[in-house]
Amino acid sequence: MSNSDENRDTDPQLAKFRRSIDNIDAALIHMLAERFQITQAVGEYKAKVTLPPADPDREARQIARLRKLAEEAQLDPEFSEKFLRFIIKEVIRHHEKAREQ
Numbered sequence: 001m002s003n004s005d006e007n008r009d010t011d012p013q014l015a016k017f018r019r020s021i022d023n024i025d026a027a028l029i030h031m032l033a034e035r036f037q038i039t040q041a042v043g044e045y046k047a048k049v050t051l052p053p054a055d056p057d058r059e060a061r062q063i064a065r066l067r068k069l070a071e072e073a074q075l076d077p078e079f080s081e082k083f084l085r086f087i088i089k090e091v092i093r094h095h096e097k098a099r100e101q
């Protein structure tokens with residue numbers, strides 16, 4: 001192990017930052033889990049009442065809303081849009097599977 005590796009593992013300031021990152025990452029996982037539980041129910045409902053899996057108008061509204069929130073929070077709106085689109089793509093894949101069952 002080089003000196004810089006040892007410093008990285010024992011640096012108390014870096015360890016403190018990483019404890020916060022660990023907590024934030026855990027919160028993100030819990031929030032995503034909650035979101036996917038809700039969208040699973042949405043997928044089952046849409047399949048039952050024969051609504052299409054995707055709703056592009058809702059997506060556009062949600063993306064515009066989150067881009068604005070991101071700007072206000074000093075987060076890159078491009079990144080927020082890509083992140084939301086990534087999640088929604090997976091949700092639509094789940095909705096399509098629910099419709100096939």
Ligand SMILES: O=C(O)C(=O)C[C@]1(C(=O)O)C=C[C@@H](O)C=C1
Nearest residue numbers: 042053054055056058059088091
């Ligand atoms: O709101 C819906 O109708 C959903 O199915 C949820 C959701 C989302 O994940 O936000 C997913 C797919 C739709 O295209 C729009 C939004």
